[in-house]
Amino acid sequence: MPDPTEGVLRAVPEGSLSLSKAEADGILEIAFLAIAADRKLHDEELVAFRAVAGRLRQLSGSAAAPTVSDRDFELILERFGPDLDREVAEEHLRARGAELTRPEARKLAYKVAYALALCDLETSDEEFEFDLQLIDALALTTEEADALEDEVLDAFQDIPE
Known part of the structure; x- marks a missing residue:
């Protein structure tokens, strides 16, 4: 099986966009909500989420290297993890x-969330519902979301196994 983390990082290339710290934090929380949509945090999702956290730090100028220490990663999970309740998650998503x-930040948020949703190779009704909520929360059209999904799927092509 191809490395899903590689696909996620290809969907969010280095230097693709400069982000403010607030934008990076917002995208990171949306990313967490995406992997938690089915109420399960799979190992491959957490590995890819950690890589995304590092990439977003780079894009916001917060770090030169895309690494996230174990302690920093624990803090990120503690910050987002306690409220997996569906209504609370939807409120956070909308906020x-x-x-x-x-628009660039909203589109990147969608690409990151969609890419992370592919990591566990499973689909669920909760993930489908989250995707619809995400499109709405980011004020994307269906056409924009479809185009962004195509970009993500292209990024996952030809990944070595």
Whole structure:
């Protein structure tokens, strides 16, 4: 099986966009909500999420290297992890979506979330519902979401096993 983390990072290339710290934090929380949508945190999702956290730090200028220490990763999970309740998660999603005012940041948030959703190679009704909520929270059209999904799927092509 191809390395899903590689696909996720290809969907969010280095230097692809400069982000503010607030944008990076918002995208990171949306990313967490994406992997938690089915109420299960799979190992491959957590590995890819950690890599995304490092990449977002780079894009926001917070770190030169895309590594996230074990302690920093624990802090990130503690910050986002306690509230996996569906209603609370939807409130957070809507709030983070509203905070992302630049179209580029909203599109990147969708790409990151969609890419992370592919990591466990499973689909669920909860993930499908989350995707619809995410499109709405980010004020994307169906056509925009479809185009972004195509970009992510292209990024996953030809990944060595």
